[in-house]
Structure formats: structure tokens, C-alpha cells
Amino acid sequence: MDQAAERLAEVRGNIAAAAKRAGREADAVCLIAVSKTHDADAIRPLIAAGQRHFGENRVQEAAAKWPALRAEASGIALHLIGRLQSNKAEDAVTLFDAIHSVDRLSLVQALAKACDRLDRRPRLFVQVNVGDEAQKGGCAVADLPALLADAADAGLRIEGLMAIPPADREPAPYFALLDELAERHALPLRSMGMSGDYPTAVMLGATHVRVGTALFGARD
Numbered sequence: 001m002d003q004a005a006e007r008l009a010e011v012r013g014n015i016a017a018a019a020k021r022a023g024r025e026a027d028a029v030c031l032i033a034v035s036k037t038h039d040a041d042a043i044r045p046l047i048a049a050g051q052r053h054f055g056e057n058r059v060q061e062a063a064a065k066w067p068a069l070r071a072e073a074s075g076i077a078l079h080l081i082g083r084l085q086s087n088k089a090e091d092a093v094t095l096f097d098a099i100h101s102v103d104r105l106s107l108v109q110a111l112a113k114a115c116d117r118l119d120r121r122p123r124l125f126v127q128v129n130v131g132d133e134a135q136k137g138g139c140a141v142a143d144l145p146a147l148l149a150d151a152a153d154a155g156l157r158i159e160g161l162m163a164i165p166p167a168d169r170e171p172a173p174y175f176a177l178l179d180e181l182a183e184r185h186a187l188p189l190r191s192m193g194m195s196g197d198y199p200t201a202v203m204l205g206a207t208h209v210r211v212g213t214a215l216f217g218a219r220d
């Protein structure tokens, strides 16, 4: 096996083990390989090893890399996991199959318009600022009910919640909080867990984990 296939097998094994410990099915967890900053040559071996879901955090970077890669393999799904400016909503809806960073009314409105105009419905997650951090994206926990209501009013179907816990804290309580918020609002999907903590996230209900470093190695 090449290195990409080895890393992929290891991450998939860890997901399966964590799912089993929690009494969950491993295939209830979608592994998103976060390919931001990595070029096509770094991404191709993972595609060859069978990986199909990829995450990027910038629309422009994704637009430069993925149309060509997509033409090389079938079944690729692209996830936007970074902050989205409202004026890039149309580009994002055109390119991505899922958007994990819906976090404010102006973006909800821009996405609703873009989805209608393009007649495309990417899967949508509301990002929640679970650690209440000033510099971080995501809607405040207290504002979540209103934002979900706004999305419903705009005709947008939100299917899940996404969070990035504070970097310097034990993540489990934040994963549990996101799971509880999703449950409370009857949302089936939870996007949580990165290279350092995805097994914990899986045990606490993640349906989507976003793993970069553990699959690609360190970013520059």
C-alpha cells in the first residue's frame, strides 16, 4: 500500500473502532478528507485509494483545483468547511455538494437566492460557535433558534450543525453540546471532529468528521 492508502486505512479503522465502542455503525460516519492547501498531486493518491468526500475552506482555492480533479474520477463530493462571504454564495452553491459554515442571516438569504437561481440544493449545516470565541465563525448558541427559523422562512433546508471546539480545551463537552443542540432541533447531521479528536467526536455522535493532517500530513 502507498502512504495515502495506509493513512486512509488507519483513519477509517479508528472511525470504525470508535463507532463500535459507541454502538454505532461505522458507515453512519462520513469521512471528509480536508485537502485545503494541498495540490492535485497530493490529492490524487487518496482518490485512487477510494476516498470520495473532500473538504476545502476557501471557494477560490477549491474552484482552481477541483473541476479538473473531478473530471478524473466519478462520485467526488465537495464540502465547504470554511467561512463563506455572501458575495461568493453563487460560486459556493455551484461548486460544493455541502456547505458546513452557514452562520448568519445575510448568508442564509444569499444562499437561498443562489439555490433558487441555480436550482441546486447543497446539503447545509449551520456552524455554531460552541466555545463562544470572539474571533471564531459560527452563530452564537443563543442565536441558533432564530437562525434556523430564518433559514426555514427563506426556504433553505438545514440538515445539521457543525462546530470547531476551542483549540486549547478538552473537546468532548463541546461535541456533546453540538449533539444536544442538533437533537433539540431535530437535525440529523453533526459535523464535528478533526485529526486530533475525530474518534471522540464519533463516539459522541458525529455523522461527518473533517480530517486533514492525519490523511495528508502537516500543512505548510
Ligand SMILES: *Cc1c(COP(=O)(O)O)cnc(C)c1O
Residues within 6 Å of the ligand: 034, 036, 057, 081, 082, 164, 193, 194, 195, 196, 210, 211, 212, 213, 214
Ligand atoms: C483545516 C480544518 C480541518 C482539518 O484539520 P486537521 O487538524 O488538519 O485535521 C477541519 N475542519 C475545519 C473547519 C478546518 O478548517
